Amino acid sequence: MTTNAFIFSWDCEGIEAIIPISEYEHVDMENTLRILKEQQIKVNPLDGIIQRLIFRATYNPQRHYEIYAVDCDESLDYEFWKKQWAEYPQETAELIRERGHKILSDRRDTKKVLIT
Secondary structure, rough: OOEEEEEEEEEEOOOEEEEEEHHHHHHHHHHHHHHOOOOOOOHHHHHHHHHHHHHHHHHHHHHEEEEEEEOOOOOOOOOHHHHHHHHHHHHHHHHHHOOOOOEEEOOOOOOOOOOO
8 A cells, every 4th residue: 555656747848747645545445345345436536536647638638748657655755746846847747757657758868860
């Protein structure tokens, strides 16, 4: 179980969303119990959040969106990430790519070889 997780969404112009998601984890756990008890499941708000982020990325391909989920240490709160993205955007993006879980990446391939 995560205690401090976030979803980050950014594009070629910078960070667009920093969304704390740990508060939604209990919904899936409760739904598992509801399924076993043959009860009606509840909609997890996180599903809609992720859908909207992917929808935005899909309809704006020119912006090369990236969406990642990251489970963090307790000390890395929303304010930390907001400051981190403001001061070190490139380094933060690279760290998230390295340590996060990719949900979507329409990142431009910077190493394309052109045949002439």
